[in-house]
């Protein structure tokens with residue numbers, strides 16, 4: 494799939510725009526703080542209905558504006574689609590072919606996008622919340638049920654936490670209501686955890702392949718799910734996961750009341766990356782961490798292809814200068830010139846000529862975007 498046209502108004506510092514993209518490679522060139530990341534974020538938001546860098550949608554509305562509007566035309570093998578999403582101070586609304594979607598989970602998935610940014614280098618050693626966010630963003634866009642259970646889980650978890658606080662402050666005493674909330678939280682949690690295991694199993698295969706290709710080494714990358722309820726295993730079905738969670742909730746009831754917050758579940762689970770069976774969190778070098786992060790992103794492209802039959806679009810935010818020639822070449826091999834790619838950079842020389850033989854180049858300055866007429870190698874398009 495690819496994005497042929499993109500329109501926006503009111504998004505961060507970007508001037509209203511109506512751009513036509515190349516089906517292969519598009520490069521956005523500009524100095525720091527001109528709007529390159531904002532443009533990639535806008536394209537990502539059009540696809541996923543969430544930002545990769547903030548969970549506060551309001552932040553993305555341009556200063557002094559009431560709403561931001563993003564629209565694009567997507568070409569797939571069998572059909573073309575018009576997508577539109579509007580972010581206002583009250584929330585967001587989304588349209589597919591001018592039909593408003595009742596739920597965002599019905600909208601997400603029409604345009605798949607993988608974004609790779611310098612912050613992804615933190616995936617291995619950074620906070621667990623980054624790895625949970627990674628799963629939620631990637632698995633949510635390939636499975637509407639995942640999105641549905643994730644949002645249900647978030648709401649139920651908040652209700653349960655609020656109720657635990659009321660119990661702790663003795664503003665409530667109904668243990669039966671706590672039991673009902675616990676049961677509901679465990680149901681949504683089990684569906685979410687079960688799907689995380691499922692997609693990680695597929696992701697693992699592709700990630701190991703990508704790691705070998707990029708590093709040129711024989712080290713074996715494995716990604717493991719680390720549930721906060723340690724009894725849960727990859728072989729469990731949702732019903733078993735739910736029962737194990739309920740058993741653990743019963744065991745830690747006093748502790749939860751004391752702390753007035755839910756101690757177990759997908760919001761506390763984590764991922765562990767292993768190289769040849771050793772925990773990468775503890776020993777991986779900068780280079781190995783970078784290769785793990787890139788392998789994960791590339792494996793998502795494969796996973797999306799496997800599940801949807803279509804190539805997602807790839808957004809590379811200022812990462813080319815972080816990748817040496819070999820890693821850039823491995824990246825090139827993986828995308829085979831088939832994946833529509835958007836690259837931001839402050840310096841065209843940081844991009845291997847091979848990757849971008851004849852890209853479409855856009856200059857970004859103070860949120861204004863203009864297309865450059867010549868390709869990287871000076872030839873006119």
Ligand SMILES: Nc1ncnc2c1ncn2[C@@H]1O[C@H](COP(=O)(O)OP(=O)(O)OP(=O)(O)O)[C@@H](O)[C@H]1O
Pocket residue numbers: 504505506507523524525526527528529530531532552553554555556811839
């Ligand atoms: N809601 C908003 N309204 C208007 N401007 C905003 C908003 N949010 C961020 N900005 C502005 O956008 C600019 C940053 O743009 P962006 O993050 O895209 O930079 P960049 O070109 O990617 O730079 P770098 O190379 O440093 O990452 C800043 O000047 C910031 O003040």
